[in-house]
Amino acid sequence: MTAADIDQAVRATIHATWRVVQPRLIATLSRMLRDVPLAEELTQDALVAALEAWPGMGVPDNPGAWLMTTAKRRALDHLRRGKMLSDKHDMLARDMLQEQETVPDFDAALDDDIGDELLRLVFTACHPILSREARVALALRMICGLTTSEIARAYLVPETTISQRIVRAKRTLSNSGLAYETPVGEALSERLASVLEVVYLIFNEGYLAARGEEWLRPQLCDEAQRMGRVLAGLAPDEPEVHGLVALMDLNASRTHARTDANGDPILLMDQDRTLWDWLQIRRGLRSLELAVELGGGAGFYALQAAIAACHARAETAAATNWPRIAQLYAELSRLVPSPVIELNRAVAVGMAEGPQAGLDVLDAVAGAPALAAYHHLPAVRGDLLQKLGRLTEARHAFEAAAHLATNERERALMRRRAAALDARTI
Numbered sequence: 129m130t131a132a133d134i135d136q137a138v139r140a141t142i143h144a145t146w147r148v149v150q151p152r153l154i155a156t157l158s159r160m161l162r163d164v165p166l167a168e169e170l171t172q173d174a175l176v177a178a179l180e181a182w183p184g185m186g187v188p189d190n191p192g193a194w195l196m197t198t199a200k201r202r203a204l205d206h207l208r209r210g211k212m213l214s215d216k217h218d219m220l221a222r223d224m225l226q227e228q229e230t231v232p233d234f235d236a237a238l239d240d241d242i243g244d245e246l247l248r249l250v251f252t253a254c255h256p257i258l259s260r261e262a263r264v265a266l267a268l269r270m271i272c273g274l275t276t277s278e279i280a281r282a283y284l285v286p287e288t289t290i291s292q293r294i295v296r297a298k299r300t301l302s303n304s305g306l307a308y309e310t311p312v313g314e315a316l317s318e319r320l321a322s323v324l325e326v327v328y329l330i331f332n333e334g335y336l337a338a339r340g341e342e343w344l345r346p347q348l349c350d351e352a353q354r355m356g357r358v359l360a361g362l363a364p365d366e367p368e369v370h371g372l373v374a375l376m377d378l379n380a381s382r383t384h385a386r387t388d389a390n391g392d393p394i395l396l397m398d399q400d401r402t403l404w405d406w407l408q409i410r411r412g413l414r415s416l417e418l419a420v421e422l423g424g425g426a427g428f429y430a431l432q433a434a435i436a437a438c439h440a441r442a443e444t445a446a447a448t449n450w451p452r453i454a455q456l457y458a459e460l461s462r463l464v465p466s467p468v469i470e471l472n473r474a475v476a477v478g479m480a481e482g483p484q485a486g487l488d489v490l491d492a493v494a495g496a497p498a499l500a501a502y503h504h505l506p507a508v509r510g511d512l513l514q515k516l517g518r519l520t521e522a523r524h525a526f527e528a529a530a531h532l533a534t535n536e537r538e539r540a541l542m543r544r545r546a547a548a549l550d551a552r553t554i
Contacts, residue, residue: 135183138182138183138186138187139179139183141182141187141191142175142178142179142182142187142191145178145191145192145195146175146178146195147345147347148192148347149191149192149195149196150171150175150270151246151249151270151351152196152245152246153167153171153174153195153196153199154167154168154171154249154270155245155246155248155249156196156199156200156245157170157171157199157200157203158248158249158252159245159248160200160203161203161206161207163302164249164252164253164270164298164301165298165299165301165302166206166302167203168270168298170199170202170203170206171195171199173198173199173202174195174198174199174202175195177198178191178194178195178198246351246355247323247355247358247359249267249270250267250323250326250327250355251311251316251319251323252301253266253267253270253297253301253326254267254319254322254323254326255301255304255319256318256319257300257304258297258300258301259293260321260322261283261293262293262294262296262297262300263297263319263322263326264322264325264326264329265279265290265293265294265297266293266294266297266298266301267322267323267326268282268326268329268330268333269294274333276290276291276294278333281534282329282332282333284468284498284499284502285498316362316363317363320359320363320366320368320369321368323359324359324368324369324372324429327352327355327356327359327372328352328372328375328429330348330351330352330355331348331349331352331353331356331376331379331380333345333348334346334347334348334349334350334351334352335349335379335380336535337535344383344386344387346383349376349380349383352376353373353376353377353380356369356372356373356376357373359372359373360373360415365422366422366424367418367419367420367422367423367424367425367427367430368419368424368427368428368429368430370415370416370418370419370422370424370430371415371416371419371424371427371428371429371430371431371432371433372429372433373412373415374412374413374414374415374416374418374419374429374430374433374436374437375412375429375430375432375433375436376412377408377409377411377412377415378408378409378412378413378416378433378436378437378439378440379436380405380408381404381405381406381408381409381412381440382396382399382404382405383405384403384404384405385399385400385401385403385404386399391537392537392540392541393537393538393541396439396445397445398445399445401443401444401445404440409440412433412436412437412440413437413440415433416430416433416434416437419433426459426463428460428463428464431456431459431460431463432460434456435453435456435457435460438452438453438456439453448479450476450479450480451480453476453479453480454473454476454477454479454480454481457469457470457472457473457476458473461473467493467496467498467499468498468499468502468504470489470490470492470493471490471493471499471502471504471505471508473489474486474487474489474490474493474508474512475508475511477489478511478512478515483512483513483515483516484512484516486508486512487509487512487513487516490505490508490509490512494509501532502532503528503529503530503531503532503533503534503538503542504529505529506525506526506528506529506532507525507526507529507542509522509525510522510523510524510525510526510529510542510545510546513525514549519549520549522549523546523549523550526542526543526545526546526549527542527543527546529542530542530543530546
């Protein structure tokens with residue numbers, strides 16, 4: 129292996145480790161410094177330090193602990209540079225120094241308390257002083273570790289728009305002196321909708337990664353589900369909390385059936401349902417029942433959970449209640465008008481009423497600007513066209529989907545589907 133190969137391997141390890149530990153680094157430093165933007169800045173310094181040191185020294189035995197120690201040292205240096213520290217800060221600096229001398233095993237420390245810290249960080253980022261859009265963008269950047277381009281893709285808006293939101297949000301938080309805490313009572317209710325949105329999008333990124341070589345990011349799904357359970361304890365009477373928990377459990381139940389041994393995607397209709405996690409399904413159905421009992425059956429997350437429940441209750445793909453799913457998507461679209469929801473409704477209508485009916489729904493939203501670079505649009509079109517026997521058009525659609533896809537596994541899947549049709553049209 130050449131020096132360049134070693135350097136590339138080390139960098140890949142750094143970035144893989146960083147994706148996992150970044151949220152916890154920010155949460156830990158935010159608690160210590162009571163300054164979220166500063167905490168993120170110092171964790172970025174730790175990443176730079178790893179990029180500079182590890183190629184020469186090798187990857188540490190416990191890379192997460194190395195990054196944590198380095199980030200804490202940056203925080204300690206910052207405190208020491210301030211000559212006007214209060215006694216409280218002096219005590220904090222001493223405590224941090226003691227922690228550095230006896231660094232615990234980082235992986236062994238990942239317990240429920242860490243989940244609480246991450247959720248506290250989300251609540252801080254979702255303070256009402258920030259706009260709704262800025263709250264979610266900032267939290268996704270810090271907690272999920274998404275790039276601005278990935279967040280922009282989630283919202284189908286220009287990357288510059290997301291970048292500006294994040295910069296303004298950090299500036300506002302830095303200037304406001306907001307407390308790093310989990311609010312209670314009315315203050316919790318004020319932030320809850322934004323926090324739910326953040327947790328929902330973190331789960332979605334884990335369930336279907338926007339970029340990279342892997343289709344799934346299971347650690348993000350696990351993180352989102354843990355935060356969802358904590359939220360259910362903090363706000364047990366909020367139906368949308370239970371709706372979101374239900375949605376995540378029901379979707380996560382399919383994890384082991386969604387990829388083959390090579391990590392390639394297996395689409396829903398082709399999955400081996402004996403691999404679904406039926407304990408998670410039962411738990412998700414119970415959470416959905418709670419949401420309905422609390423009067424939230426028509427909520428944004430509960431409606432999506434109801435759609436996932438239709439799949440979960442079907443013993444086979446052929447037994448799926450597609451008319452009910454199409455109806456639920458129609459209700460969801462009325463609640464939150466969106467071309468993406470209509471795109472999903474087109475799939476359900478195509479299954480319930482035939483591919484031409486689905487194509488008619490799709491054509492009605494195909495010109496939406498938000499879908500211009502959305503690879504699922506030509507992917508769904510290709511599937512419907514294939515069922516109609518319009519194979520050449522379907523192949524072109526799958527090729528377009530492959531061109532637009534930013535996840536390597538999805539791109540490869542679209543290419544395989546196009547190649548299969550190419551062979552049939554020769």
